[in-house]
Amino acid sequence: MPPEAVLPAPAPARLPAAWRAPLVSLAVGLLVLVAVTARAWGAMVHQWWNIDTYSHLLLVPFIIAWLVVLKQRDLAQLAPQPFWPGLVALAGALALWRAGEALGINLVAQAGAVGAVQAAVVTLLGVRASLVLALPLAFAAFLVPFGDEIIPPLQLVTAEIAIALTHASGVAAGIEGIHIQTPAGLFIVAEACSGVKFLIAMVTLGVLVCATRFRRWTTRAAFMAACILVPILANGVRAWATIYVAQFVGAEKATGFDHIVYGWVFFAIVLAVLLGVAWRFVEREPESHGWPLQAIDRWRWVARAEALRLAPTGALLAVVALAGVAAVSTLV
Known part of the structure; x- marks a missing residue:
């Protein structure tokens, strides 16, 4: 041969x-x-x-x-x-x-x-x-x-989501602005906890994905809405999880763990889930943008x-x- x-x-x-x-x-x-x-x-x-x-x-x-x-x-x-x-x-x-x-x-x-x-x-x-x-x-x-301009409203939204979930999980808590008082201590939704980093990164990624992978404006609008709403809601869940865990392990340990998990794991999981769902609706190859x-x-x-x-x-x-x-x- x-x-x-x-x-x-x-x-x-x-x-x-x-x-x-x-x-x-x-x-x-x-x-x-x-x-x-x-x-x-x-x-x-x-x-x-x-x-x-x-x-x-x-x-x-x-x-x-x-x-x-x-x-x-x-x-x-x-x-x-x-x-x-x-x-x-x-x-x-x-x-x-x-x-x-x-x-x-x-x-x-x-x-x-x-x-x-x-x-x-x-x-x-x-x-x-x-x-x-x-x-x-x-x-x-x-x-x-x-994005600095939206940090204050994001802090308030995060605090409201966190307090609602805290009450729903049976933990007694009070709220005043961005300050949440619980039996484990006082929690403050600081600027670093507003979720602005996650939100801006997701919006940037969302625009790129919409422009290169989707053709229909309805699909683009739905994905961009998800890129805005999911990070905000996820950040509120993260804040609540920190407060809830603190009731058992203490505020200091819960806060330290939160920064590690949210910085490396939580963001990656939410991003993977969002992109995984979007992948089912891909309509074109990037070079055809x-x-x-x-x-x-x-x-x-x-x-x-x-x-x-x-x-x-x-x-x-x-x-x-x-x-x-x-x-x-x-x-x-």
């Missing part, structure tokens, strides 16, 4: 010639924008690295890169055409960043910094390429750490928008000029 023929390994994909200069321009433009808004980016990286609530955001750049790679075949069929109206969005994003810096509001400054990068991509790569990259571009919004090229070709407004093109060199110079104006405005 003759040996099986050994097929040659496929040649590595080459970067299409039409993309080489635009990608260089994009890299230069993004470097300039990040340099100008470096303070906001530095604050974001600090929050990702040092604040547990936002540690999951360290994965977002890698997720964005993965989403872009999934669309490389579609992108290879396109030739980037700079889109001058994108400069309007870039100017608005830089103005937002500048306002946030002037007012000392990190969330606003960071949103402007990320928005400037998104607008630069649209400007330098054009409408059609940006539509193909719509999901990774939109997902970049999750680079901005947010977004709009296919055939659909984009049928949109007449795309052709009209592409008429508003700009020379590649002029587009890059305009991006750099706007970044320069923003930088100078900080010195005034």
Whole structure:
């Protein structure tokens, strides 16, 4: 029996010639924008690295890169055409960043910094390429750490769920705001116990799953609702379990055990159950996310928008000029 023929390994994909200069321009433009808004980016990286609530955001750049790679075949069929109206969005994003810096509001400054990068991509790569990259571009919004604003209401909701379950389990308890008094001691639903970390991570994951695995909006809405409600309810159950166990082992032991279990086990179990249920309703493969090229070709407004093109060199110079104006405005 003759040996099986050994097929040659496929040649590595080459970067299409039409993309080489635009990608260089994009890299230069993004470097300039990040340099100008470096303070906001530095604050974001600090929050990702040092604040547990936002540690999951360290994965977002890698997720964005993965989403872009999934669309490389579609992108290879396109030739980037700079889109001058994108400069309007870039100017608005830089103005937002500048306002946030002037007012000392990190969330606003960071949103402007990320928005400037998104607008630069649209400007330098054009409408059609940006539509193909719509999901990774939109997902970049999750680079901005947010959620501190909802911690107080989450504390109250957690306390209410915990006290209701505590009463239902036959433990005498009283509540005042986020303070729960029981025979085993006083329990406080602190900021770290609000469940905001779990909730934000689940919402981020939910958006990714909805965009890459589901087609129907009803399925997406149901899954996103679960990604919001399940973490809130689960956190209330966790708080109640801590209070209940404390009645037998003491508050100190129960609290220490709670942090370990919730940090490593409880979150993983809830996440696995939620994804396991969602898996039964998967409707497509990740690489089919977004709009296919055939659909984009049928949109007449795309052709009209592409008429508003700009020379590649002029587009890059305009991006750099706007970044320069923003930088100078900080010195005034």
